[in-house]
Structures are given as C-alpha cells and as structure tokens.
Amino acid sequence: MQLAVVVPVLNEATSIEASLARLRPLRARGARVIVVDGGSTDSTAAIAKPQADQLLQSNRGRAQQMNAGAAAAIAGGADVLLFVHADSELPDSADRLIDTALRTSGRAWGRFDVHIDGPSMLTIVSVMMNLRSRLTGICTGDQAIFVTRSAFAQLSGFAPIALMEDVEFSKRAKRISRPAAIRTRVVTSGRRWERHGIWRTIVLMWRFRAAYFFGADPQRLAQRYHDAR
Numbered sequence: 001m002q003l004a005v006v007v008p009v010l011n012e013a014t015s016i017e018a019s020l021a022r023l024r025p026l027r028a029r030g031a032r033v034i035v036v037d038g039g040s041t042d043s044t045a046a047i048a049k050p051q052a053d054q055l056l057q058s059n060r061g062r063a064q065q066m067n068a069g070a071a072a073a074i075a076g077g078a079d080v081l082l083f084v085h086a087d088s089e090l091p092d093s094a095d096r097l098i099d100t101a102l103r104t105s106g107r108a109w110g111r112f113d114v115h116i117d118g119p120s121m122l123t124i125v126s127v128m129m130n131l132r133s134r135l136t137g138i139c140t141g142d143q144a145i146f147v148t149r150s151a152f153a154q155l156s157g158f159a160p161i162a163l164m165e166d167v168e169f170s171k172r173a174k175r176i177s178r179p180a181a182i183r184t185r186v187v188t189s190g191r192r193w194e195r196h197g198i199w200r201t202i203v204l205m206w207r208f209r210a211a212y213f214f215g216a217d218p219q220r221l222a223q224r225y226h227d228a229r
Contacts, residue, residue: 001099003031004073005082005090007052008065012086013042020051023084025092027053031082034072036065062141063158063165070157074149082146087189090144094184098146101180108151109173110180111143118190121198126185134181137174141166144186151176162219 005023009016016035023033035052037045038060049055054076058068070081080098084090091097091112101110113130116122129140139145145166147155155172158165173179193201 001095001102002077002079003082003095003098004069004076004078004080005031005033005084006066006069006073007033007035007084007086008038008058008062008069009035009040009044009048009086010038010060011040011042011044013040013044013047016044016048016086017051019086019089020048022089026090026095029095031095032073032076032078034069036069038062038065061160061162063160063162066165067157067160070152074153079149080146081149081152082144083141084144084186085141085188087191088142088144089187091184091186094144097182097184101182102146102148105180107177107180109145109147109177110182111139111145112182112184112186114140114143115185115187116142116190116193117187118193119198122190122193125193125198125202133179137178138167138170139179142186142188145169147173 003026005026007019012019020033020035027033032053034054034056035048036056036058037048038058045055045057054072056068056072058065066083073081080102082094082098094112098110111133114126116126133139133143151173154176155169159168161168170179
C-alpha cells in the first residue's frame with residue numbers, strides 16, 4: 001500500500017511543526033505527507049515545507065484543500081489517501097492499521113475512533129461521536145478519514161462546500177461501502193471546544209447538523225458558524 005497523508009492547514013504556525021513531526025514514523029515507512037495551505041498569513045507554510053514531502057497552495061476551504069492534496073497524491077502514485085487535521089495525532093501504526101482494515105474488510109474507505117484531548121466531558125463527547133459514527137456510517141474529519149484512490153475518484157472527491165464536507169462525503173461513500181471503523185484512536189485537540197465552551201459547542205454543532213440534514217445551504221451554515229464563534 002502506498003499511503004499519502006493530506007494535511008490541510010490555515011494559520012497553524014504555533015503547532016504545525018509538532019504536528020508534522022508526529023508523522024515521521026509513517027514517512028520512514030514510505031508514506032508521503034502533503035501539506036496544503038489555504039492562504040495562511042503567518043509562517044505556517046515556511047515551517048511546514050521542510051517537514052513535508054510536498055507543500056501546496058490552494059484556495060481556502062478544507063474541501064478544496066483536501067481535493068488539491070488528493071490530486072497531487074494520486075499523481076504521485078498513492079493507493080490510499082488519509083486526511084488528517086493539523087491538530088490531530090495519529091497512532092504510530094496508522095498505516096498498518098489502515099492496510100489491515102481495508103484488506104480484511106473489503107471496504108473502500110473508513111476512519112479511526114477519536115479521543116478529544118481535554119476535560120473529562122470531552123471524553124464523553126468522544127465516546128458518543130464514535131458510537132454515532134459506528135451506527136450511522138457518517139464520519140467526521142476529526143476521525144481521520146481514509147479512502148482508496150479508486151473510490152475517491154469514483155466519488156469525485158469532496159464536494160466544494162464551506163462546511164459539512166466530511167458528512168456529505170460520508171453519505172456518498174456509503175453507497176460504495178460501509179466505512180471500516182478502526183477502534184484505535186486518533187487524538188485531536190479540544191482547543192475549540194474549550195475556547196468556545198463545551199456545552200455551547202455541542203449544541204451549536206448539533207444545530208448545524210440538523211439544519212444541514214433538513215437542507216440548509218452549507219455556505220450560509222458556514223457563515224453562521226463563524227459568526228457564532
């Protein structure tokens with residue numbers, strides 16, 4: 001398996017060096033790391049460049065950035081694409097776990113369980129996220145979504161929407177197969193939950209998910225999300 005790790009970034013100068021350093025074990029085993037900057041106004045790109053196999057510039061927007069990274073990965077011969085947020089930490093054996101999950105399940109895509117780092121309340125949130133994902137087959141970007149090259153091409157990548165691109169992708173990917181759910185956890189930062197209040201963030205995200213489910217425009221939801229923050 002030739003794995004490519006795609007990391008979309010925007011103004012992550014304070015943390016990107018440590019984030020990319022954690023990917024060195026995967027790079028040592030042959031994975032390519034592609035960082036896609038969405039127009040950072042800080043030193044993110046300069047810090048990331050020497051620690052990545054490829055640094056790309058893209059229009060801002062996580063979906064567009066991930067699609068740009070995926071295109072470069074596929075052009076470079078990647079068999080499997082793994083999308084990782086800049087504030088998330090993969091398990092050291094992520095590449096082996098993905099290879100095993102895809103080969104043994106016969107599925108075309110999947111995700112990890114997630115642990116949100118922070119107060120104990122966030123542990124409960126993590127458990128509920130993993131349970132909901134296992135029941136519904138809907139995955140979030142925090143869970144480090146991975147997908148085979150052929151399935152990604154069949155799905156035409158992520159929809160170019162401003163919010164809920166992970167949910168929308170999951171809905172379409174489920175038509176190909178259920179996701180392979182790896183129980184080993186990705187650890188993601190709880191900074192946004194703590195910064196804006198844990199309960200407030202929970203309620204906000206559920207409101208937006210419900211609105212999206214009932215047909216709300218993702219662009220308007222994104223504007224409301226940023227206004228609420």
